[in-house]
Amino acid sequence: MKRRDFVGLTGLASGALLLPSIPGFGNGVEVDPLRLLETVDPAVKKRLADAALNAAKSAGATYTDVRIGRYLNQGVFTREKQVQGISSTESYGAGVRVIADGTWGFAATNIVTEAGLAKAAQLAVQIAKANAKVQKAQVQLAPQKGYGEVSWKAPIQQNAFEVPIKDKVDLLLAVNAKALEQGASFVNSVLFQVNEQKYFASTDGSYIDQDIHRIYPTFGVTAIDRASGKFRSRQALSSPMGMGYEYLTPKAADKVAGPTGSDVVGYKNSYDMLEDVVSATKQVKQKLTAKSVVPGKYDLVLDPHHLGLTIHESVGHPTELDRVLGYEANYAGTSFATLEWKAKNIPYGSKLVNIVADKLQPNSLGAVGYDDEGVKTKEWNLITEGKLVDYQKIRDQAHIVGQKESDGCCYSQSWQDVQFQRMPNVSLKPGTTKLSVDEMVSKVDKGIYIAGNGSFSIDQQRYNFQFGGQVFYAIEKGKITGMIEDVAYQANTQEFWNSCAAICDQSDYRLFGAFNDGKGQPGQSSAVSHGSATTRFNGVNVINTARKIG
Structure with missing residues (x-):
């Protein structure tokens, strides 16, 4: 609109x-x-x-x-x-x-x-x-x-x-x-x-x-x-x-605390709007006096509400087969993860990175029984132990990659628009070993904890990017030491996902949602969720976004 x-x-x-x-x-x-x-x-x-x-x-x-x-x-x-x-x-x-x-x-x-x-x-x-x-x-x-x-x-x-x-x-x-x-x-x-x-x-x-x-x-x-x-x-x-x-009837069991000292609360299948606005007001006042970040390399501990957008842009879009084939080149770009790139078996991420696509996950934005081509929906792997193993496909694309069935991810935003390939839910699997956020933070010597999604920029091949957030906390010698400001991190998709060093377990897993994901020409909007647990990425380049005046 x-x-x-x-x-x-x-x-x-x-x-x-x-x-x-x-x-x-x-x-x-x-x-x-x-x-x-x-x-x-x-x-x-x-x-x-x-x-x-x-x-x-x-x-x-x-x-x-x-x-x-x-x-x-x-x-x-x-x-x-x-x-x-x-x-x-x-x-x-x-x-x-x-x-x-x-x-x-x-x-x-x-x-x-x-x-x-x-x-x-x-x-x-x-x-x-x-x-x-x-x-x-x-x-x-x-x-x-x-x-x-x-x-x-x-x-x-x-x-x-x-x-x-x-x-x-x-x-x-x-x-x-x-x-x-x-x-x-x-x-x-x-x-x-x-x-x-x-x-x-x-x-x-x-x-x-x-x-x-x-x-x-x-x-x-x-x-x-x-x-x-x-x-x-x-x-x-x-x-x-x-x-x-x-969703607006809060339940205590659906709340997930951020690391000690961060004053961040995450939400699963219910949301306490009153609680969140109190936390938000406290945090914006803290932001007014927070120290500005010193640029450099940091270990990043990323909350699911933040990481979901990074997954969306650096994994969700580049694994859309129509983008890979160049069908989106005139409007929203192409993908570095071409068929030739995939054939070389180049690591997309570290062995901890397992990413699935699905249209089934309960309470997700993308959950339906059948797509807009009448295909029964399913779950399938996109990245397994860091290797790209598949793309997102619909009925008239499957033969291009030698497959015999659609993935059930065809969608139209309305009756008056033609259906085409749209992103399903794309999610990072949680870790299989019990790991809390505090335990993850305790192993970070110099880092930043980021919650909430902010501004972002990514190139036309979904490769080089920059992401901000809502709130940032400094981590020093395994502890949150206070709020900081003016943070954004820069990387390319491969180096970022290959720096993935730890993922919290299922108890921390939550959904992030994109309510109005745009694609196509003429443009259409769709809604899609991205699940993850809190995840650590080592040695990521952080810049200071503050403007210098005068």
Whole structure:
């Protein structure tokens, strides 16, 4: 979503500058919140899908799939003591994708009738036949069995759209009040909810009805030193999750403490927004007087909420097969991890590095039963003991690497966009030996503990990068000695992952989430999680990001 559209939609003005990253709301139409509780009968969707499948076949398609989607979004936005905006949107329509004359064609419609879908199917076939005149090689689809009529629902406990807006507003204003009580100068808080009701049908014989939910509570806190004009901020350490409103019912068992002396708390499958905002306000005040980091080589102890973004950029994107093949070169870059590079068996990381891709992990943003090509989802290895062993693939890519099945990671952000290869959950496996964060820190002579994700930069091949964070603590002779500031680390993907020296065990494992990962041209947004435990990287180059004035 363009910024001007977002500001217009929510009524935000200057306060929007303090908001964290905003996920796209698609092209939804503003509706009464009560309408978001409506559903569409799967029998109706099947009848509509059959109209498209039959029309495409009659027009000459050899393969057809239909996606009927109802996409619901709600956002509640507050700042200090006031509500800035409430948005409830609905987008409903269908997309039809076909193969005719060995070539893809796609068309979409918001006229959700049998006649409307049949017309879209006929148009998709016409587009495919036109494309066939210039396409050099025919589409090769990996085989896929049909599943008949099946359904999958996210295992949520409380539908966030059923919770009264007043309750959501009360929570966010309570969060803001806590921050102001603790001495924050400014605070904003936001709650996003998404529900994708997706129906997929294909000539393979699948009719798949899915109900997917995501939630993202977040805030930003700022403290100002009025005398000097210096200010510091900290964003929430929440993670967007594939859950319902139960995520906002904190449970003690879901809390994970950072190292002693850091005042950092991590969260697993529930989130204490009030507790986090108190910690955030305390930390931003500490940032105002924290010492600036001395550049040099440090051992880094990275919290999962920080490491997730590094995994996303330096492992998730470079192992997308379409990027490896150069399909993204015009927009979002390529990948250093080419097929030729992989064939040389060059170490991606140390032997401790085991990274899996999956679309199954409970409560993750990427969890679904079937992808947008009707492929049943799974888990598979990307990196095993430091070696790249596989990529992320969809049906028309599998043959390129000599494989016979899709990985089930095809996705479209809406009914009106064509589906294509998108990142599944990509996660670093926890260590197999019991290891706490304090034990990890105790073995560091000169290091920095980093929590939360901040600014980042990475080149077009996903190789050379720089990452910041939210809070930084100095480690000296095995102990946290205090907060520091102006920290960013620089490395290339290979040297960074080869410096991985220790990983905490399963008890510390948590999910980080990317709610609005962009890719493609025209661009699309998707949501994906990245799991890890706290991890140590030895001898990483740290720079000082403070600007010198005068």
